Amino acid sequence: MSIVYRWLETPKYTTEQVRAFAAGAVYLAMETRDGITADHCDDLDYNAAFRIANRSGLKRSWGIRGHDDAMKTMAALLDGMHAPEFDQLISVVLPAVGAPQEHQHELLRALRSEHGFGGSALAGEAIAALSLPQMLSPLPPSTYAWDVVRLAMLARRTVAADWITPEEVLPLVVESAARARNTFGDWREFGNSFVLGRALWSCDGRPGAAEKSLEQTLPLIDSLLTEPSSPWIRLPW
Numbered sequence: 001m002s003i004v005y006r007w008l009e010t011p012k013y014t015t016e017q018v019r020a021f022a023a024g025a026v027y028l029a030m031e032t033r034d035g036i037t038a039d040h041c042d043d044l045d046y047n048a049a050f051r052i053a054n055r056s057g058l059k060r061s062w063g064i065r066g067h068d069d070a071m072k073t074m075a076a077l078l079d080g081m082h083a084p085e086f087d088q089l090i091s092v093v094l095p096a097v098g099a100p101q102e103h104q105h106e107l108l109r110a111l112r113s114e115h116g117f118g119g120s121a122l123a124g125e126a127i128a129a130l131s132l133p134q135m136l137s138p139l140p141p142s143t144y145a146w147d148v149v150r151l152a153m154l155a156r157r158t159v160a161a162d163w164i165t166p167e168e169v170l171p172l173v174v175e176s177a178a179r180a181r182n183t184f185g186d187w188r189e190f191g192n193s194f195v196l197g198r199a200l201w202s203c204d205g206r207p208g209a210a211e212k213s214l215e216q217t218l219p220l221i222d223s224l225l226t227e228p229s230s231p232w233i234r235l236p237w
Contacts, residue, residue: 001219003029004036005229008043015235017170018042020177022231023145024152026194029220041231044159044166054161062154070158074172077151078179083144086200090130090139093123097130125203129210134218135199136192142183145190146197148176187232191221 005025013021021042028037039045058064064073092111096104104127111123129135155169184190195217202209224232 001223002034003032003223003227003230005029005041005227005231006037006039007229008040012043016177017174018231019235020170020173021152021156022235023149023173023177023180023190024156025224025231026149026191026217026220027153029223030216039156044156044169051160051162054157055163058154058157058161058163064154064158064163067163070154070163071168074151074154074158074169077147077154078172078176080144081147081150082197082201083142083147086143086146086197089123089126089200090143093126093130094139096127122203125210126200129199129203132211132214134211134214136196140184140189140193140196143193143197143200144183145180145193146201148180148190149194151176181237184237186237188221188225190237191224191232195221 005028011018018041021044025041028039028041032038058070062069062073064070093107096107104124108124130139152173155164155173158164159166159169180190184193195214198217199210199213202213224230227233
């Protein structure tokens with residue numbers, strides 16, 4: 001994987017704002033894989049020439065149909081759409097990772113009694129995901145980056161869809177970046193948090209989904225941490 005991250009010739013935003021946009025560069029890398037990114041990593045606009053496609057994708061993937069839906073969704077991401085649940089899940093199942101199967105079964109039985117089958121099923125998938133040989137070690141302190149990265153991505157896409165102005169989303173994106181800096185020590189820890197959060201999100205009963213997620217996201221984080229043009233290299237944490 002070799003990615004060149006595009007930058008505007010003339011900056012439009014402050015360094016603080018661009019550093020906040022940099023969280024969403026994970027999705028630029030995901031959509032590029034190899035070559036030059038289609039969009040600039042220091043700009044909010046995101047495939048602006050394809051407003052209809054942006055709107056269709058937002059409706060299909062997020063249920064977002066306009067300005068109010070978009071603002072509500074991004075506010076939820078800012079406050080932690082998935083991270084609180086995932087972080088609690090990790091704290092519950094982590095003692096069972098690497099433990100004898102009987103210990104794992106005891107934990108799952110207790111969760112089934114307390115939360116029903118759904119809770120034990122999710123816990124079992126989380127244990128399996130955290131036990132994968134390619135799983136991060138040590139684990140990041142939180143999965144909050146999974147929410148922050150998606151907020152930055154949605155900011156770009158909703159601006160490109162012409163549903164929201166940059167002035168409306170900038171405070172949300174900048175605040176999410178500030179909260180992330182209070183949670184993580186550097187870009188690597190932030191990237192690992194996204195990887196972990198996405199892997200747990202993929203635990204939906206599909207065999208091998210968490211493993212596939214790790215295979216997809218770990219190279220993206222490596223690119224962002226090593227490519228000279230990456231915003232994670234050019235901008236300090």
